[in-house]
Amino acid sequence: MRKLNPANFRPATRATSRDVNRQIALNLIREHQPLSRADLARRMGVRRSVITTLVTDLVDAGAVVEAASTEVRRGRPPTLLSIRPSGELALAIDIRFSRTTLLLSDLDGRPVESRGFDTVHDPEQLIARIAKESRALLKGARRARCKGVGVIVPGMVDPATGVVLNAPQMKWRDVPFRQPLARVLGLPMQVENAPVACALAKMWLGRSSAGDTTDFAYVIVSDGVGVGVVKHGQVVRGATATAGEFGHIPLTLTGPTCSCGRQGCWESYTSNLATVARYLGRPLDDARVVRRGSGARRPSITDVIALAHDGDQRAIAALEETGTYLGLGLANIICAVNPARIVVGGEITAAWDVMRADMQRAIASRTLTPAAAATPIQPDQTTISPRLLGGVALVAAPRFAMPQVA
Amino acid sequence: MRKLNPANFRPATRATSRDVNRQIALNLIREHQPLSRADLARRMGVRRSVITTLVTDLVDAGAVVEAASTEVRRGRPPTLLSIRPSGELALAIDIRFSRTTLLLSDLDGRPVESRGFDTVHDPEQLIARIAKESRALLKGARRARCKGVGVIVPGMVDPATGVVLNAPQMKWRDVPFRQPLARVLGLPMQVENAPVACALAKMWLGRSSAGDTTDFAYVIVSDGVGVGVVKHGQVVRGATATAGEFGHIPLTLTGPTCSCGRQGCWESYTSNLATVARYLGRPLDDARVVRRGSGARRPSITDVIALAHDGDQRAIAALEETGTYLGLGLANIICAVNPARIVVGGEITAAWDVMRADMQRAIASRTLTPAAAATPIQPDQTTISPRLLGGVALVAAPRFAMPQVA
């Protein structure tokens, strides 16, 4: 039961039915490949003759290939269809506080080549450096094969304009990012924040066997905590592009001071820094100071997890406590949007076995129904950085997206 | 950029384009009535000839009427179109802890007749009583004109099955509600919880001049606090039908004990009972006991508001504090889903002038961007109970809903 948005709609043209059905066919082939035309017709609930024309379109467009059938049952053997690797490439750029990474990959997220450098914090210099490294990656024939660029920025972004609204770590405010870089590179480009991008990666490149790809939340735990929410097959970006900021919903109004300046944000309990501070037995603010001072080396979250796996009781206790707080925030997400599942990404997933029990206990303690408490919580264990995959997803998504109708 | 849900889709048929465009036309006529065919063609961006056929359909179906044009500019005078009142009726039933109300109204929410009685808490007896009162309302010709029944239940509902999952006040758990009542009444029936229903009322029956009707949140403050979220023109119900439970997201984990048994829920700071307890200067639990004890009469929220308007400083202080906590919870909603606006309903909106400043201050203190802090917060000041209007919306919505495509 969807209501028309009278300010933003698109009437159906005579090509709309075909467009819709072609995309349905393409998605079903991707989902169930390899499958025959007759199977596709059964799954879609249309005549085989319709499938013939749809598949002809897709084959002619180079999106789908036929494969000889080996399996035999009874009757005429089917021609099996599968998605044809397009050979097109995507450039993903992940800008983080300390390091910027570039990945050239195919549209399924299989890497071709990657590069990285220490982030410079002046936007102009950073853009220049990114342009230089991008050109190095896109030399020769790759340039023509590259279909677009997806940029992940550590902060809030207006995806429509590509302007970085606020990136506190970088001290950026209203920095136009897409326009200058896209002009230099001469490629279509989209800018997104990390949680939304990670959600897009799971949505467009993830296996649907892992769970629902149209209704879930992606929680990314790193320096901060951000959430990308997908509902009805669409990312929830929010009216002013700041949805998913569960990281700044407080667990306790008088809790520790967060990097945003407020008290008690979920992020200030579960960020990597918070866990490290907990391990060190210091308040969060002190840990932050230590970082800046950089005299004696402060252990990283990876160090703490390694210690826990080696049996260090203090590390284990710190991570268990983080698990509890992680669970409390996940319960907030469940209460708010009740997703079909939650995927958690970040270094901390390496400590899943340590945190899991406390996390689930916390979730159970703050959810209202057994069904909600049973929401699957899945660690994201892709080997490639989910942020970079998100950049790829930004480029790959249009290929499989449904046309806007109404 | 929407992804297909491979488990729940619907291919386009040859009638789909027409269905989509007819509904667009219907919605635009409703939105901008009265308007001419030529205006409609311009707004839709299609040829006038298409509009001719679409409008002919709508007029033949009795959905739209022509009106003589009085205004003249230049050229041939237009024939103005408007929505024809269908004459159809809806029965809305609002079940609350103490009282159950029935409203018979037209599909725009204009009341015809209403009835009420003290709620009986046994489901079977309640259904029997509702059936009796419904039959009294639906006597004679009304019966044929009534298109359906919308029931509002104080608790969590699975709208697909019409089973009440959990209504703690009523002590109901997994009570099948729709099937027995619908069978007795012999009418199509939908069951919803109050916040979702109120959101549906604003979505389908509200004026779009008040703000976005496809992206907003409705917060209902009464005995509890619930939220209905609308995104992309659809209500967010959640994978297990428990989305929008912001009322049970904690402001502080060690706060007052909520009716759900947990500590610090937003609801336990801002429900009517919480405000009354604050006025009485007692902890929430005591106030709850007083209610049960029912010795001396406990003041109601309406009493407290009246006192505040009379200048009672304690009442003013209590409401201002409620305003602060209300704002803190609204900030959580803004952080989570960043709606284009938030509508607040409930008795407490009568004290809007008292609470407003503190509420806005609290919102500003816990939001991340100026744009988010500026989210319009609107008191719902419809004279008819928004819950009953929600029941009407459940029946009226299909008339204007877009067909599902893909």
Next chain:
DNA sequence: TGCGTTTTGTCTTGCGCCAGGACAAAATCG
């Protein structure tokens, strides 16, 4: 008064798409 202009609403032709069924092709089964 009469003619040109403007705007509205309808009609006609053209092309594209799905619905439905017929039909050929290619395998298995008895």
Next chain:
DNA sequence: CGATTTTGTCCTGGCGCAAGACAAAACGCA
């Protein structure tokens, strides 16, 4: 070897939008 089953294609029919022609109904101006 023929009947059966299954796949994939082809063809006709009805319906939709695209595009433009055209009639209708007003106004402006000489």
